Amino acid sequence: MKVPSYVRAGTPLVAFLSLFWFPWAVSCAFMFLAGLVFPALALALGVFADILYYPGVGIPWGSVIGLALALASAFVRHLVKTRIM
């Protein structure tokens, strides 16, 4: 399946803006989609969410979720590339 280039370029941008505009659960969905374009993007966006909001106490969930989404999206990309999905 060929993904149009504007979708590939637009998804990370929307994921970035969603960190400012949308509830974090929606941002996670966009981070996962961005991770399908390039897995490290999900991790980067998660770290950026912590840079924006981390209060300095507790677990930095943004980075943890970003890492999990990066791994999940890399796995999905692997399945798609090998045409299992």
Add this chain to the structure above:
Amino acid sequence: MNRPFSRRPRYRNSLLSGGTGIAAGILAIVIVLSAVVRFALPDAFATATKPLWNAGAFLSAHVRSAASKESKASLLSDRDRLVSQNAALTAQNAALSAQVTDLTTLLGSRTEPEKGIVANVRARPPVAPYDVLITDQGSAAGVALGAEAYGPGGTPIGTVGQVSASESRITLYSTHGIQTSAWAGAEHIPVTLTGAGAGAFTAQVPKEAGAKVGDGVYVASADAVPIGTVVRIESDPSSPSVGLDVRPYTNPFSLTWVTIER
């Protein structure tokens, strides 16, 4: 036909292709730069992010008004209800004004303490994944690290955890794991509230303390400011204590402004 020998490196079996490696490198640099700017130059970071948060607030306000599809009949009934409510409040206000005048005559007037700093909330949960509020007032306006923040009605909501010249970050009492001393009920049962995220708290009290659903919860201080109410009690027959679920009076999801003490 044999293909000509190519000197170009082949990345087919490498872990990262050339383009992927470059993109990952750029991403890493952007993230490190963001972190450096955020912590070393917090004002520059606040200036850069402010338009994005403002755009979000603008969009949500306009999308909300566009999505409102109330019928004419319900709007009219709301209007009638509000008109009668307004009349009742006007009468009550007149009575209270007269009472204030009487009390001032009896007791004399005095200078009230200076109010705190009113700050507009730029970002709040659930956009922020933590119980944190980002406000538009910083040390330039007199906000100090550790200052108490209050919601509408004077309900304590948290303390200033980070501050720059033009921005401050309020860590809410309901942040996961943060503990606050409080009292529950009319008997002022001492409890330690533990932040449960999303504005909520939990607490443990002995069974014989007699906590009830609906009991008010107050911050343990000289003026016992109310912070929330007990909405559920979880009891385990094998445990000598019960768990309280406390709902705050101030919903952090809908806070648009806060007052920060000077």
